[in-house]
Amino acid sequence: MTKDKKNKPSKELPLGFVDRQEKELLVRDFIISNIKKVMIKYGFQYLETPSFEYTDSIGKFLPDKDRPDEGVFSFQDEKKWLSLRYDLTAPLARYVAKNYLEIPKPFKRYQLGTVWRNEKPGPGRFREFLQFDADFVGTKSLQADAELCVMISEILENCGLNKKEYIIKISSRKITEEIFKKIKLDGIEQKLTALRALDKIDRLGWSEVKKLLGEGRKDKSGDYTKGANLSSKNIDFIEKELKNKSSETEDLKEILKIFSDYNFNNFEIDPSVIRGLEYYTGPIFEVSLNFDVKNNKGQVIQFGSIGGGGRYDNLVNNFGNYDAPATGISIGLDRLVYALLQKKEFKVKQSKPIVICIFDKNLMKEYISLQTVLRSADISAEIYPGEGKLKKQMEYANKIKSPAVILYGENEIKTGKPTLRNLVSGEEKSIAIKELANEIKKII
RNA sequence: GCAGCAGUAGCUCAGCUGGUUAGAGCACUAGUUUGUGGAACUAGGGGUCGGUGGUUCGAAUCCACCCUGCUGUACCA
Incomplete structure (x- = not known):
């Protein structure tokens, strides 16, 4: 043994990467086995795509920097940039565009795979994590959107959650679009800022969100966030619209009808569900848990959703001439594991030698x-x-x-x-x- | 990225108005018991007190910068 510590390799892990121990792996395996059972029952195909894609395939929108590192891990290989995938949806769109003539239309596939994000980690939130993703490609039918919600619900209940412990929140991009049209909000930047603000209603509450729609907001730590600079009249209008007319859009009405045909009722309409900003075009959904999640110091933390999805009718089209409207949903398995492990009664049997x-x-x-x-x-x-x-x-x-x-x-x-x-x-x-x-x- | 708080043994932490060889509990190793674990007792190993520079006769303790972690916030295509 050498005493010279400085010349030894570091035993620390890169930020946001973790060793996963048997306890959580067994829970994860349990969840995966439930997922597979349900996917087979619902008739989805199993697919695997590689960890790396060409950078321009996974993001049409990367800022033109020397190095495309905004949120993704990338490196240059013989003059082409490669990136670790950040989700399973973009690779699916690429796969469909590449194999369009061979695959059935509509195409239903599910995938389990590791994804990487170059972002700030948090409890149950890492820079490398396992995601589950199920999509319908090539159908405009809202039956598909509705069935995804029913299906996710079945998976969660098979994993041991009861109806009080989770809820599917649904909304539609069309709700906010209509409101913005009415108040003549059309600046792209301003729209995005307003959407981001509305996304935070469940976490911050209306009073704080209104500050973000207006001039800006100072948070607990004293940090200041600039707002969307809307007039107070427009802010009040948005609040009124979202609170009262939340289920008015046609697509949501139709989904509600299908839900009732399925006898599915563990959902709520929540116009504050925004989810990402670019590619969703219609209904969007988010899966959230209704019990407190704590960090390893016992503090209750802002856990956020464990997954979600929505309709993205233009994504496949980005790759070429095929028009394939699609809808999909994904679950962050590690976040689900993190949450399930906090439920005292939750135990996975393991046999020791x-x-x-x-x-x-x-x-x-x-x-x-x-x-x-x-x-x-x-x-x-x-x-x-x-x-x-x-x-x-x-x-x-x-x-x-x-x-x-x-x-x-x-x-x-x-x-x-x-x-x-x-x-x-x-x-x-x-x-x-x-x-x-x-x-x-x-x-x- | 921005802000607040924090970094002392593998873990949890004490020490911090500057002053002899830096402590505790748990964990670890060995023994009490060479055929018996989870209890007890005894002994032992393990720390350049996050890093670098500064102030000082003297720094874990004071100052500056950096790094890392936690929490919030932003971003998350």
Whole structure:
């Protein structure tokens, strides 16, 4: 060991990247298995696209800088820029444009994949995370939009959430468009600022949002955000419109009708749902949780939504001549995992190995045969994978939360019956080898 | 990016009106028990007190800058 710390590699991780441990991975696997079941039931195709895409495929809008690093991780390869994908929707649009003639129309596909964002991380929010995405491409039918909401709801309930713990919020871009038209708001920058402000109603409340629609707002830390500079008359008008006439647009009316045909009611119309700014063209939805989420210091934090989506009728068209209206939804799996782990009653069963202790290396053949007996019976089992005294072996078994150890030493050899020690109760039993598997199944 | 707060052992933190070899609990290692874990006791390892520079006879402690983290905010195509 060298004492020179300065010349050692760093054991720290890059900002926003994390090691994920078994506890959360098991929850994630559980969610994924539910997703797959539901996707098959709903008739979606499974697709995988690569992590990297050409930068111009994933963003038509990258600022023309030397290096396209606004929000994405990129590098230059033989003069072409490559980027790690930041979502699964843009790659889908690219895939559809590339394979348009072969795929069924409409095309229903789902995808699970890691995405990367070069943004500020937060609790349950990383720069590398797993996303689930399901889309209908090539249909204008709002049946598709409605079914996505029903489907997400089924997935969440299979994951153990009840109707009070989550809600699908829906809205339509058309609501705000109509309002803006009425107050003759047409400056693009001003529109965007106003949309961003409205997006924050559920978090900040109307009084703060009105400041953002007007001159600006100072937040808790004393930081100041410039507003959209609308007149107070227009601000009041927007508030009135959004509060009263929220479900007036035709597309939302139709979706509501379909929801009722499905007997689906765990949704609410919420015009403050804005979601991103560029490509959505119609109905938009957001999945939000109704219980408090805390950070590791126990403070309740602004968790935000765990996913959402909407209709984007022009995205595929960006790649060429094919016109493929589409709608889709995605879920941030790691955020869902983070939230589910906070529910006390939530537990995923995991089986830890029975540890076969080593008394004498010359008996290894016996230990291997015991191990084979258990493994053949589909019981997780291992011979203690190290060296050392029995005490050390017991400590190991305890540490990995093994349900039991098997002791097979001098005393047991004489009778041919191993001792099974239950590590939860501390109870020990002498058991014939052919009974061992059955006996263990009783305690795991 | 902007703002506020914070960085002392693997973890949680004490020490901070500047002053001998920097502490505690938990964790870790070894032993009390060379065939028995989760309890107890004993002993031990582990820190250039986030970094760099400054003030001073003397800095974990005071000052400046930088880095990192947390929270809020912005952005999230």
